[in-house]
Amino acid sequence: MGIHVVTIDHVNYSADRSWLRALRPDDQNILAGAASRPELVAELSEMIGEGAVGWAVERSETLFERVGWTAPFGDYRMARSVPEAIVLSAVLCLCTGRPVTETLLSEATNAIRHAVPRGLSVEQIMQGLQRTVNNLTAELFAFADRTLPSNRITPAGRQAVSDLLAWLDSLTEILVENFSAERQRWLESAAYVRRDLVESVLDGTIDREPSLERLGYDLSQQHVALILWASDGSEQDPQLLERSAVQLLDQAGCTARLLVFVGPAKLWAWGSRARQAPRRPQAAPDVTDFRVAAGLPAGGIAGFRESHRQAALAERMSRLLPRERRLFDFADLDLPLLMSDDLSRARDFVLRHLGPLSSPDDASAELRSTVQAYLEHARGVGAAAEQLHVAKNTVLYRVRKAEQLLDRSLKEDHLRLQVALHLAETIGAPVLASAEAR
Incomplete structure (x- = not known):
């Protein structure tokens, strides 16, 4: 997927944008909890100031809550980073005329790689961008009303709207092109076929032979489900993720395995034994940056689904737990999960x-x-x-x-x-x- 960096040639640079440098977040420590990579935060802070970057991160959290990005992206950190990257891009454009930098677009590209396997559509991208424009316009008018003399509010607001519309056109062109290329690659891959079949088993659409023969995995056995992911959400070597999953399943005494990639930094895994349940995992993968969530061993197709559901709940619980923790076993977390909904x-x-x-x-x-x-x-x-x-x-x-x-x-x-x-x-x-x- 190519990286495109463009500028908006028709932005009116004669307009006074100094008022945007006064943007400040309500929470002065907001950047410490940003979902974006530290190098992106540092780069944009140098370009437009920490205040404007903090304001963008804070407003993106509001957008995240309003729009509910978690579903199409699956991963909480990745879901948060998407509206954050969008708002950061918009504020960058307002302050400088550039809709993206290479680091910022790399963040968006990584998000697309996560979203395509989960069925995100171009229409959802466009809806998210349009909501961003609507929300930011309202926020900027409110900010201008609080900080600018009355004779400057209307011109500043008009200029902000004009710049945001220009930003929307340019960013849409970039993202749609990259999205289309990534989706075509995904649809052509064997991983898509296996992922689609496994999801059909998990949601109950398919629950009997002969369709299940295509998985090459006997669902009548005793299973344990794992979810492995990179803690920072960055793209990983697929072979490294696979080796980590195999290592854990071998430790559990599994004699058969099913591995399904659900993004460039995330893997679903199942292991099974014929006559007795697999053991619970005792340690996280050898790779320091990887995390693993595990469900309880269970039998048959129902157990295949339930163990995965439990692993997904343990993964969700990981967002609340200390960052240094690397293994999240449902057996240890069922009570906190019950209480922490x-x-x-x-x-x-x-x-x-x-x-x-x-x-x-x-x-x-x-x-x-x-x-x-x-x-x-x-x-x-x-x-x-x-x-x-x-x-x-x-x-x-x-x-x-x-x-x-x-x-x-x-x-x-x-x-x-x-x-x-x-x-x-x-x-x-x-x-x-x-x-x-x-």
């Missing part, structure tokens, strides 16, 4: 039952781990001390300290307390108390 309610639950112990500081974390070990061993001080590698007196001191902070005995309502501790340990910061909440 509504993250605000899960956080309220943790704060309500842990109280002062819900602080994210190290001292509170130490008390939580001690209480959790103490309760898991049925209030056995010796067993808890052995697990934590501390003295028994240390466990007793921490237990008394926790009871003082909670203002109650650990013998009371320990089930809810254990659930809250498990959520705090598994999910971490998103369900712990902020400084304002304490």
Whole structure:
């Protein structure tokens, strides 16, 4: 797929665009959580300023929520990066007249490679671009109204609309050309046929022979499903993804495998055994940048579907968990998944039952781990001390300290307390108390 970098020749550079340099995000730390690659953020910050880049990233989050990009892109980080790249491109154009840079277009191209296998259409691209123009126009008029003298608001707004329409024409031409080329390559590949057949099995369209013979994989066996992906969403060597999947399935004792690429940085995998269920994966792939989500072993076509559904839920849960974690096993995450469908309610639950112990500081974390070990061993001080590698007196001191902070005995309502501790340990910061909440 060729990379095209163009400028908009008919932009009126005599117009005053200095007011756009005053764009600032409401959240001054927004760039730390940007979905775009750091090199893209740095490049655009140098060109148009961190304030304008931060404003674009913040507005793209709003667009992400309004439009719901997750479905066509599947991957949360990739789904967020799409509206972010679009808004960054629009703001770049408004400030400089350039709709894209090579780094920015590379980000968009990578998104297209993810989206094409998931059935994204040109019409969806156009709808997303048009929504962007509509939303940005309203946002820019509101910004101009707050910051410019009354005699400059209308000319500035008209110029912004003119520039955005010119940007829309140029970017549409670039993206449609690249999209068409990528889609043609995908449709011609054998991967498309296998992916299409597997999706038909997963959604229940196909559930019997002889169609399933084309998979070359016996669905009547005991299966375990994996999802492997690159943590940064970047394109990966397909053979490296395959080798990682095979390594994990071999560790699980699988004698047959089914591997399906769902994008340049993502792989669905199944492994099976004839007489007994595969083992759960014990470690992440050797490749540091890869992550893996695993479902529970299950049998037959129903098990093939259910194990994959569980792996997909574990992958979704990975967005809330520490970035250094690399293996996400549904068997370890079923309780947090049950409680985190509504993250605000899960956080309220943790704060309500842990109280002062819900602080994210190290001292509170130490008390939580001690209480959790103490309760898991049925209030056995010796067993808890052995697990934590501390003295028994240390466990007793921490237990008394926790009871003082909670203002109650650990013998009371320990089930809810254990659930809250498990959520705090598994999910971490998103369900712990902020400084304002304490």
